[in-house]
Amino acid sequence: xxxxxxxxxxxxxxxxxxxxxxxxxxxxxxxxxxxxxxxxxxxxxxxxxxxxxxxxxxxxxxxxxxxxxxxxxxxxxxxxxxxxxxxxxxxxxxxxxxxxxxxxxxxxxxxxxxxxxxxxxxxxxxxxxxxxxxxxxxxxxxxxxxxxxxxxxxxxxxxxxxxxxxxxxxxxxxxxxxxxxxxxxxxxxxxxxxxxxxxxxxxxxxxxxxxxxxxxxxxxxxxxxxxxxxxxxxxxxxxxxxxxxxxxxxxxxxxxxxxxxxxxxxxxxxxxxxxxxxxxxxxxxxxxxxxxxxxxxxxxxxxxxxxxxxxxxxxxxxxxxxxxxxxxxxxxxxxxxxxxxxxxxxxxxxxxxxxxxxxxxxxxxxxxxxxxxxxxxxxxxxxxxxxxxxxxxxxxxxxxxxxxxxxxxxxxxxxxxxxxxxxxxxxx
Amino acid sequence: xxxxxxxxxxxxxxxxxxxxxxxxxxxxxxxxxxxxxxxxxxxxxxxxxxxxxxxxxxxxxxxxxxxxxxxxxxxxxxxxxxxxxxxxxxxxxxxxxxxxxxxxxxxxxxxxxxxxxxxxxxxxxxxxxxxxxxxxxxxxxxxxxxxxxxxxxxxxxxxxxxxxxxxxxxxxxxxxxxxxxxxxxxxxxxxxxxxxxxxxxxxxxxxxxxxxxxxxxxxxxxxxxxxxxxxxxxxxxxxxxxxxxxxxxxxxxxxxxxxxxxxxxxxxxxxxxxxxxxxxxxxxxxxxxxxxxxxxxxxxxxxxxxxxxxxxxxxxxxxxxxxxxxxxxxxxxxxxxxxxxxxxxxxxxxxxxxxxxxxxxxxxxxxxxxxxxxxxxxxxxxxxxxxxxxxxxxxxxxxxxxxxxxxxxxxxxxxxxxxxxxxxxxxx
Numbered sequence: 001x002x003x004x005x006x007x008x009x010x011x012x013x014x015x016x017x018x019x020x021x022x023x024x025x026x027x028x029x030x031x032x033x034x035x036x037x038x039x040x041x042x043x044x045x046x047x048x049x050x051x052x053x054x055x056x057x058x059x060x061x062x063x064x065x066x067x068x069x070x071x072x073x074x075x076x077x078x079x080x081x082x083x084x085x086x087x088x089x090x091x092x093x094x095x096x097x098x099x100x101x102x103x104x105x106x107x108x109x110x111x112x113x114x115x116x117x118x119x120x121x122x123x124x125x126x127x128x129x130x131x132x133x134x135x136x137x138x139x140x141x142x143x144x145x146x147x148x149x150x151x152x153x154x155x156x157x158x159x160x161x162x163x164x165x166x167x168x169x170x171x172x173x174x175x176x177x178x179x180x181x182x183x184x185x186x187x188x189x190x191x192x193x194x195x196x197x198x199x200x201x202x203x204x205x206x207x208x209x210x211x212x213x214x215x216x217x218x219x220x221x222x223x224x225x226x227x228x229x230x231x232x233x234x235x236x237x238x239x240x241x242x243x244x245x246x247x248x249x250x251x252x253x254x255x256x257x258x259x260x261x262x263x264x265x266x267x268x269x270x271x272x273x274x275x276x277x278x279x280x281x282x283x284x285x286x287x288x289x290x291x292x293x294x295x296x297x298x299x300x301x302x303x304x305x306x307x308x309x310x311x312x313x314x315x316x317x318x319x320x321x322x323x324x325x326x327x328x329x330x331x332x333x334x335x336x337x338x339x340x341x342x343x344x345x346x347x348x349x350x351x352x353x354x355x356x357x358x359x360x361x362x363x364x365x366x367x368x369x370x371x372x373x374x375x376x377x378x379x380x381x382x383x384x385x386x387x388x389x390x391x392x393x394x395x396x397x398x399x400x401x402x403x404x405x406x407x408x409x410x411x412x413x414x415x416x417x418x419x420x421x422x423x424x425x426x427x428x
Numbered sequence: 429x430x431x432x433x434x435x436x437x438x439x440x441x442x443x444x445x446x447x448x449x450x451x452x453x454x455x456x457x458x459x460x461x462x463x464x465x466x467x468x469x470x471x472x473x474x475x476x477x478x479x480x481x482x483x484x485x486x487x488x489x490x491x492x493x494x495x496x497x498x499x500x501x502x503x504x505x506x507x508x509x510x511x512x513x514x515x516x517x518x519x520x521x522x523x524x525x526x527x528x529x530x531x532x533x534x535x536x537x538x539x540x541x542x543x544x545x546x547x548x549x550x551x552x553x554x555x556x557x558x559x560x561x562x563x564x565x566x567x568x569x570x571x572x573x574x575x576x577x578x579x580x581x582x583x584x585x586x587x588x589x590x591x592x593x594x595x596x597x598x599x600x601x602x603x604x605x606x607x608x609x610x611x612x613x614x615x616x617x618x619x620x621x622x623x624x625x626x627x628x629x630x631x632x633x634x635x636x637x638x639x640x641x642x643x644x645x646x647x648x649x650x651x652x653x654x655x656x657x658x659x660x661x662x663x664x665x666x667x668x669x670x671x672x673x674x675x676x677x678x679x680x681x682x683x684x685x686x687x688x689x690x691x692x693x694x695x696x697x698x699x700x701x702x703x704x705x706x707x708x709x710x711x712x713x714x715x716x717x718x719x720x721x722x723x724x725x726x727x728x729x730x731x732x733x734x735x736x737x738x739x740x741x742x743x744x745x746x747x748x749x750x751x752x753x754x755x756x757x758x759x760x761x762x763x764x765x766x767x768x769x770x771x772x773x774x775x776x777x778x779x780x781x782x783x784x785x786x787x788x789x790x791x792x793x794x795x796x797x798x799x800x801x802x803x804x805x806x807x808x809x810x811x812x813x814x815x816x817x818x819x820x821x822x823x824x825x826x827x828x829x830x831x832x833x834x835x836x837x838x839x840x841x842x843x844x845x846x847x848x849x850x851x852x853x854x855x856x
Contacts, residue, residue: 023578023721031578034645131575137722139575147559147567150451150459150742217462276728279707293451294565294739297713298728300704311722316580328754416514 105132137308218338261339565736566599648768689767
């Protein structure tokens with residue numbers, strides 16, 4: 001097979017960039033043999049030339065001038081690994097306008113400006129690929145766009161953040177509390193010093209917005225996503241869930257309601273212990289897809305880390321280069337905003353944990369409030385606690401707004417000491 | 429978006445064909461909107477025009493002359509759903525030679541004649557796509573060929589047959605024996621009246637041969653695959669596995685040994701209960717991939733059935749039609765035969781279950797035999813059985829040939845009553 005040389009320009013060269021350079025070095029011969037493409041690293045734009053780097057590249061590759069990458073005539077494909085919106089947005093736009101395919105793992109950029117950038121890629125007849133942005137090394141975007149292009153997908157549920165899944169696994173398996181588990185995640189390098197983006201669900205929300213945009217053909221941005229994190233979860237919640245046969249996971253849930261729009265949300269969720277997502281442990285990610293014809297699918301793997309992320313970038317790189325030399329590019333879906341179903345109108349089962357005074361009629365009063373709001377009870381357990389009793393309910397499917405109203409009513413009752421926990425229950 | 433009409437010819441119209449016709453009918457508008465392709469069913473070749481069909485097609489579509497499909501100038505893409513090698517081989521070859529892309533779910537055909545047919549497709553500049561042949565509705569071939577094109581894959585382990593996984597799940601969860609579970613699988617339509625192809629591992633072996641051919645770029649045929657079924661498994665094996673923290677699954681295992689070749693095998697395997705494949709239950713399939721950069725991946729879903737299989741065919745159909753009208757086609761990998769590592773040279777841990785006479789020195793004699801063959805013991809348990817004792821060993825990693833020689837030696841010993849079970853242990 002004759003070899004076509006593909007010169008790759010890099011924007012940024014951190015952990016993922018270093019892994020990518022190593023992969024291209026070690027796998028280059030095999031890739032050339034299989035695909036006919038000889039990948040070679042060209043200019044690498046970095047912020048400082050003085051920073052020591054472990055990457056095996058001649059210093060001549062490095063430049064502080066991004067124009068050496070995005071404007072250079074001999075750069076065939078650009079890989080953006082800077083992260084954040086600024087200056088990544090302008091550099092990606094410049095490269096696309098120059099007719100260069102772009103590979104990015106930048107979820108913040110796509111969740112904010114994806115529609116604009118995809119239109120620009122389409123107008124210039126080149127690819128903008130982003131497998132690494134959604135679930136690290138898990139091949140999901142390509143199967144979703146291509147293999148499932150004809151499938152009617154009713155719901156996608158994903159464990160899209162490894163840090164929070166690690167914390168929840170420690171809380172479940174080792175009985176650790178939230179703070180201990182977070183400290184352990186930091187010590188292992190899974191959590192940042194400021195873990196807000198992970199534990200408050202914002203990282204998962206950006207990924208969910210991108211998936212929703214691909215799956216349902218209308219553009220969804222991060223602000224459209226209802227987001228609730230895991231920092232309020234207690235060891236008691238975990239223990240009760242285990243006792244009832246559930247596991248608590250931070251899920252991103254993306255649902256289509258046809259012409260009424262899509263609903264995208266991230267929140268801690270109780271799922272049955274036999275659900276495939278329940279056995280996704282430690283820092284692994286997984287995405288569960290419910291399709292009308294195909295049934296249930298799950299994609300599982302590492303959602304972060306240099307090797308997995310670089311692997312996803314490399315797959316996109318081969319694809320974009322192949323397309324470029326064939327004079328084609330991947331299909332782009334509609335970029336008009338998707339109608340969003342408000343959270344209040346969504347339905348799920350709920351787990352409610354509340355303390356009530358242990359006196360005659362208290363249970364009847366509480367269940368009366370639920371009934372008056374149309375929230376019906378699937379199972380109930382009462383645990384004595386001296387002068388109080390703890391009530392654990394799992395409801396039948398109920399509307400979010402009705403449950404919120406029920407909770408407001410319950411908090412007004414003198415029989416109710418406090419509402420300890422409210423969690424959505426899905427996947428049964 | 430302007431619409432391009434794509435006329436689809438069908439060879440065969442059974443359960444999958446019927447589902448495909450229904451999907452194209454129900455999803456056609458959405459597919460046209462997303463991809464610009466207007467799929468329409470053209471001629472459908474069937475063996476008999478008299479057979480009653482539930483499919484919603486005008487009788488004018490049906491023909492008994494396959495030339496109406498493979499030679500018709502106005503057929504853009506051919507879908508082969510006949511199964512078996514003859515006459516499917518000649519029809520697929522004819523369609524490819526006529527410049528028509530072909531979609532097939534025919535694992536027997538590809539495992540036997542894949543190399544020849546892929547060369548023919550390549551020579552004619554069209555696609556031969558086969559997502560449905562390997563794991564039904566699970567998108568696996570496209571991610572493997574494209575997303576993981578640059579990845580160094582060390583091992584692939586798959587639950588590739590739903591019938592046997594259903595039987596093993598019943599034996600594990602309900603304590604049913606093999607015959608009962610098989611009968612139940614037949615009653616539910618999961619197992620054929622003659623279940624040989626499933627329970628003896630041949631179905632999984634054909635799929636494993638196809639995957640090996642894609643993953644490692646050398647052609648592997650079904651005869652290259654070491655194959656062992658599940659019909660010898662007993663409830664005792666299941667119970668012992670559970671007690672030791674393992675689950676028994678029928679796994680297809682595909683490994684690369686670099687220049688020394690590939691090893692492809694199908695056999696019942698004990699895997700740790702915490703391994704992601706262990707939680708794949710009932711008739712679901714899953715494929716677990718171990719990559720150097722990407723780490724562990726798993727793809728999970730339905731491996732059979734009309735809806736899932738038709739969904740995979742539809743994804744391929746959209747892809748092949750898109751490529752055809754762009755004047756391109758998917759890359760084809762090398763079709764030279766792969767060197768095969770013989771089973772005798774492969775290594776794994778082993779579980780051995782044998783009955784010995786309960787007398788002084790018996791254990792020392794048995795462990796002496798293992799030691800003399802270089803098979804070292806990781807864990808051992810002895811259960812008293814009146815005058816006999818049952819010994820359960822799990823070995824450290826050992827060579828298949830050494831374990832076989834060990835078993836021959838043990839069977840010669842007067843202290844050994846019988847060897848009850850030998851299972852490979854993987855995935856730790």
